Amino acid sequence: MNKNDLRVIKTKNALFETLTNLMKEKTFEEIKVSDICNKALINRSTFYAHYSDKYELLADAIQNLKNSLISELKANNNISNTKEYYLNLISIFLNHIENKKDIYLSIMINNRNSIMIDIIYDVLDHDVNRRLKELEKKDTQKVPANILAKFYIGAVFNVALEFLKKDSPYTKEDILNYLDYLIPNNIDM
Amino acid sequence: MNKNDLRVIKTKNALFETLTNLMKEKTFEEIKVSDICNKALINRSTFYAHYSDKYELLADAIQNLKNSLISELKANNNISNTKEYYLNLISIFLNHIENKKDIYLSIMINNRNSIMIDIIYDVLDHDVNRRLKELEKKDTQKVPANILAKFYIGAVFNVALEFLKKDSPYTKEDILNYLDYLIPNNIDM
DNA sequence: TATTTAAACTACATTATGTCCTTTATCTTT
DNA sequence: AAAGATAAAGGACATAATGTAGTTTAAATA
Numbered sequence: 001m002n003k004n005d006l007r008v009i010k011t012k013n014a015l016f017e018t019l020t021n022l023m024k025e026k027t028f029e030e031i032k033v034s035d036i037c038n039k040a041l042i043n044r045s046t047f048y049a050h051y052s053d054k055y056e057l058l059a060d061a062i063q064n065l066k067n068s069l070i071s072e073l074k075a076n077n078n079i080s081n082t083k084e085y086y087l088n089l090i091s092i093f094l095n096h097i098e099n100k101k102d103i104y105l106s107i108m109i110n111n112r113n114s115i116m117i118d119i120i121y122d123v124l125d126h127d128v129n130r131r132l133k134e135l136e137k138k139d140t141q142k143v144p145a146n147i148l149a150k151f152y153i154g155a156v157f158n159v160a161l162e163f164l165k166k167d168s169p170y171t172k173e174d175i176l177n178y179l180d181y182l183i184p185n186n187i188d189m
Numbered sequence: 190m191n192k193n194d195l196r197v198i199k200t201k202n203a204l205f206e207t208l209t210n211l212m213k214e215k216t217f218e219e220i221k222v223s224d225i226c227n228k229a230l231i232n233r234s235t236f237y238a239h240y241s242d243k244y245e246l247l248a249d250a251i252q253n254l255k256n257s258l259i260s261e262l263k264a265n266n267n268i269s270n271t272k273e274y275y276l277n278l279i280s281i282f283l284n285h286i287e288n289k290k291d292i293y294l295s296i297m298i299n300n301r302n303s304i305m306i307d308i309i310y311d312v313l314d315h316d317v318n319r320r321l322k323e324l325e326k327k328d329t330q331k332v333p334a335n336i337l338a339k340f341y342i343g344a345v346f347n348v349a350l351e352f353l354k355k356d357s358p359y360t361k362e363d364i365l366n367y368l369d370y371l372i373p374n375n376i377d378m
Numbered sequence: 379t380a381t382t383t384a385a386a387c388t389a390c391a392t393t394a395t396g397t398c399c400t401t402t403a404t405c406t407t408t
Numbered sequence: 409a410a411a412g413a414t415a416a417a418g419g420a421c422a423t424a425a426t427g428t429a430g431t432t433t434a435a436a437t438a
Binding site (some may be wrong): 191194195196222223233234237241242327 | 379393394395396397398403404405
């Protein structure tokens with residue numbers, strides 16, 4: 001199955017889009033393979049030619065989102081100041097979400113944040129650990145570097161999630177201001 | 190259906206235990222109602238007399254865990270210092286997990302932390318918000334009180350999760366020491 | 379335009395679900 | 409301890425969804 005074949009691309013896109021649309025209405029578990037196929041105007045046998053079940057489709061869709069976030073994060077590579085790095089990380093993250101609001105909202109609604117957290121958290125966590133390795137951060141006397149990272153990634157991510165909530169009163173700029181205030185300047189100590 | 194009837198209690202317990210055992214082997218999605226019933230030696234029609242599907246069973250099991258954590262957290266009610274409150278919160282949380290290690294490990298394995306996060310996060314978040322209301326915390330000039338709470342609950346929870354990881358090198362005391370160091374003393378400012 | 383290959387169509391076997399009814403066993407109550 | 413109540417077991421069935429296979433049709437590639 002040639003993944004560059006236009007027909008393949010079309011069907012996969014149709015499946016992705018239909019899946020995210022259906023997730024606006026119901027839980028992933030309630031969605032049947034036949035539902036997706038009917039709405040996407042794709043034959044069910046074609047579906048099974050690509051994916052062995054709906055979980056594989058979801059995983060593929062999620063991987064796409066992850067990949068695009070990862071590539072956006074590459075812009076954040078050469079920042080030496082840690083606080084600045086975090087603020088930039090979260091700014092990229094918020095932009096990413098804003099641009100794909102439709103998809104992320106579908107995922108959030110009725111899916112209890114879990115998938116959301118899986119998607120994003122993996123990527124952010126991975127990026128922070130990449131940075132840790134690159135800088136060869138030594139552990140402070142008091143706290144190992146990766147624990148320090150866990151602390152701030154958890155904090156920052158959790159605040160950022162407020163932005164995603166339906167009818168959130170906060171703008172992207174609000175969130176960034178709050179974090180600017182909350183993250184200490186001497187975060188590396 | 191009388192929930193105090195010994196027969197009811199027995200079957201429900203059997204279902205809970207079997208479900209968590211099966212989750213050591215496979216994803217929740219892969220587990221079929223008939224799998225649970227066979228292993229639990231419960232007739233499938235009996236299952237349906239209690240729950241309309243496996244999701245209801247899982248929800249019930251999760252609610253049990255939440256309830257026990259909630260009741261343990263009541264001990265943390267009358268602490269005025271915020272930092273102390275957080276440290277105590279996480280200490281109770283770590284003990285809770287330690288005592289039910291089997292169940293939580295089953296949940297963690299193959300379920301990508303999601304359920305875990307749903308279970309625990311809800312309860313901790315709820316507790317912090319309860320405290321916020323009780324203290325009638327006023328917003329600081331810079332950051333709303335609930336954002337401040339999000340920041341530290343995310344931080345603290347994420348560090349605590351390290352303790353749950355398989356083969357974690359950290360003891361409960363390590364985690365608490367790290368947090369003691371990372372949480373500022375003047376957290377209310 | 380010829381060739382390749384993905385998608386559509388059709389049919390089928392299998393599994394899991396959810397419901398219903400009857401019988402049996404167990405718990406509660408007095 | 410016995411009677412009555414009710415939960416569990418057992419069996420049967422209709423339905424829905426899955427996953428697979430083979431053939432035909434349509435679309436993309438080279």
